[in-house]
Amino acid sequence: MNIQTTRFGEIEIDGSRIMRFAEGILGFPDYHDYALLQTNTENCFFWLQSIECANLAFVVCDPLLFVPDYQVPVKAEDLKTIDLENLDNAQVMIIVNKVGQALTGNLQGPLVVNATTCQARQLVLSEKRYSTRHPLMELRNKQPQSEQQVSQPQVSQTA
Numbered sequence: 522m523n524i525q526t527t528r529f530g531e532i533e534i535d536g537s538r539i540m541r542f543a544e545g546i547l548g549f550p551d552y553h554d555y556a557l558l559q560t561n562t563e564n565c566f567f568w569l570q571s572i573e574c575a576n577l578a579f580v581v582c583d584p585l586l587f588v589p590d591y592q593v594p595v596k597a598e599d600l601k602t603i604d605l606e607n608l609d610n611a612q613v614m615i616i617v618n619k620v621g622q623a624l625t626g627n628l629q630g631p632l633v634v635n636a637t638t639c640q641a642r643q644l645v646l647s648e649k650r651y652s653t654r655h656p657l658m659e660l661r662n663k664q665p666q667s668e669q670q671v672s673q674p675q676v677s678q679t680a
Contacts, residue, residue, distance in 0.1 A: 524556065525575040528568070532558070539572060540634055540641045543602070546616075547630060547643055552577055555641075566617060569632075580617040584626060587657045593631050593644065603633065603640035612636045617657065625654040 522536040534556045542553050554572040565586050571577035584591045593613055605611055612634040615626040628651035634641040 524570070524572050526558075526570055526578065527576040528570075528578060529558070529560070534558075538639060540569075540639045542632075542641045542643065544642065546579070546632075547645070549577060557581075567614075569614070569616075581614040581632065582617055582626065582657075584613060584615045584628060584631065587626065588628065588655065591628060591651075593633065594646065594648070595633065595644065599633070599642060599644060603635045603642050604638050605633075605635040605640075610635055610637045618654070619660075620654060622660045622662075623656055624658045624660065626657045627653045628655045629653045 522539075523531055523533050525531055538556065540555045540557065542555065544550065545552055549571075552571045552573050555569050556572060558568040558570050558578075560568065566580050566582050569579045569581045595608070595611075600606070600608075614632045614634070615628060616630065616632070618625050618627070629646050630643055630653065631646070632641060632643050
């Protein structure tokens with residue numbers, strides 16, 4: 522299946538891997554189908570690209586890469602809406618945003634995906650233990666072009 526994106530042009534995706542958010546994502550209730558795009562094999566960040574809207578995409582990642590003790594309290598009714606019977610089949614992602622010179626993650630609104638059926642739902646956690654702008658990484662200041670090393674990554678993890 523081919524889809525249009527504003528960031529990558531037309532790309533081919535496996536139609537069986539399309540994630541379906543029956544209720545949409547917060548702020549975008551009319552868009553339900555998304556593809557997970559990996560733009561670099563060494564990258565921990567992915568694009569969650571809308572199939573229905575070429576310019577709608579979110580940067581997402583596995584929260585455990587940055588918050589090893591992150592736990593999502595999932596209610597039984599939330600599991601039922603995405604036909605998830607076994608948590609072993611759950612994949613959790615968070616939406617990443619750039620705020621100033623930092624990347625932050627929305628730990629308050631994780632995306633839970635049934636890896637077997639590709640049904641997904643964004644949860645809104647009621648407990649205030651996590652924030653919508655949890656710091657993940659500080660972006661490095663760019664060096665003058667002559668000092669940059671092409672192979673060096675442009676981000677570093679903070680403590």
